[in-house]
Amino acid sequence: MIPGSFEYHRPDSVSAAVKLLAEHGDEARVMAGGHSLVPLMKMRMTDIDHLIDLQAIGDLKGISVDGGKIRIGALTTQHELINDKGLAKAAPIIHEASLQIADPQVRYMGTIGGNVANGDPGNDMPGLMQCLDATYEVEGPSGKREIKARDFYEAAYFTALGEDEILTAVEFDAPKGGYAYEKMKRKIGDYATAAAAVLIEMDGGKCTSASIAMTNLSDTPIYSEAAGQALVGSSLGDDAVSAAVKAMDEAINPAEDNRGPVDFKRHVAGVMLRRAIARAAERA
Numbered sequence: 001m002i003p004g005s006f007e008y009h010r011p012d013s014v015s016a017a018v019k020l021l022a023e024h025g026d027e028a029r030v031m032a033g034g035h036s037l038v039p040l041m042k043m044r045m046t047d048i049d050h051l052i053d054l055q056a057i058g059d060l061k062g063i064s065v066d067g068g069k070i071r072i073g074a075l076t077t078q079h080e081l082i083n084d085k086g087l088a089k090a091a092p093i094i095h096e097a098s099l100q101i102a103d104p105q106v107r108y109m110g111t112i113g114g115n116v117a118n119g120d121p122g123n124d125m126p127g128l129m130q131c132l133d134a135t136y137e138v139e140g141p142s143g144k145r146e147i148k149a150r151d152f153y154e155a156a157y158f159t160a161l162g163e164d165e166i167l168t169a170v171e172f173d174a175p176k177g178g179y180a181y182e183k184m185k186r187k188i189g190d191y192a193t194a195a196a197a198v199l200i201e202m203d204g205g206k207c208t209s210a211s212i213a214m215t216n217l218s219d220t221p222i223y224s225e226a227a228g229q230a231l232v233g234s235s236l237g238d239d240a241v242s243a244a245v246k247a248m249d250e251a252i253n254p255a256e257d258n259r260g261p262v263d264f265k266r267h268v269a270g271v272m273l274r275r276a277i278a279r280a281a282e283r284a
């Protein structure tokens with residue numbers, strides 16, 4: 001299919017892009033890697049009069065690992081996330097999760113900013129960012145502001161990002177302890193049937209902190225504080241893990257679709273979470 005006609009803009013600064021967004025209102029949309037947006041345009045499922053390509057904005061690129069603080073520019077591709085050695089060392093869960101996104105062709109183009117800003121519940125990065133307690137930096141006509149990943153997602157494709165704002169970077173503290181990203185998908189290149197992001201810290205055989213978030217099991221990613229709390233203070237025995245799975249199950253709200261009925265998705269979610277807890281514990 002061929003998209004409808006649109007005017008193409010290629011600003012070279014965030015402020016110029018924001019100005020274009022403010023000028024054209026809901027007739028305009030920014031494009032990063034284009035691997036979620038362009039298919040929608042080709043299928044005529046979205047109608048855009050002004051396409052604002054962010055690719056020439058150098059300030060949106062790059063990864064910095066400074067002590068325990070990590071900052072990733074919105075235009076950083078999934079391929080770059082996988083291949084950055086400093087990032088893989090400081091936050092290996094990003095490397096592990098990025099390798100499970102789509103296929104190499106998509107990862108060469110898809111960006112972290114597009115992945116988290118899109119609000120697609122099937123995307124892997126939003127749940128991971130909630131697990132990491134990341135902060136999104138956004139910029140609009142009235143300047144910069146920060147939004148926690150855990151507060152960002154409102155419904156499928158609805159987020160706290162204003163229509164005239166651009167997501168410029170994600171920031172988080174380097175995670176400590178063990179980690180795992182477990183994803184069940186029907187085939188290579190598919191979105192998750194269910195996925196679990198887990199971070200665990202242990203001390204003297206007891207869990208001192210745990211962060212758990214789930215992907216594609218509701219119309220937003222699900223960070224379950226109760227699931228993490230069920231593990232804290234335990235030695236991650238069967239009772240504690242079952243309590244975490246139960247708390248997660250109460251937080252999700254999967255819908256039946258071509259990836260399976262609701263009961264199946266709840267079952268797979270439990271399997272993914274158990275596997276992720278076990279692997280994170282081994283690494284803690």
Ligand SMILES: Cc1cc2nc3c(=O)[nH]c(=O)nc-3n(C[C@H](O)[C@H](O)[C@H](O)COP(=O)(O)OP(=O)(O)OC[C@H]3O[C@@H](n4cnc5c(N)ncnc54)[C@H](O)[C@@H]3O)c2cc1C
Pocket residue numbers: 029030031032033034035036037038039054074075100101102103106109110111112113114115116117118122123124125161165166167168189190191192
């Ligand atoms: C075949 C296929 C399989 C896929 N499988 C997976 C998968 O398994 N897991 C997964 O996570 N993803 C998957 N994806 C999605 C892929 O990772 C996308 O590239 C990504 O989600 C969107 O990133 P993008 O840079 O391409 O964004 P774009 O397509 O350019 O933009 C997506 C949306 O976000 C907005 N946007 C983009 N950047 C910004 C910004 N900086 N600030 C504000 N708004 C912005 C755009 O306006 C648009 O609405 C798949 C895609 C394809 C085509």
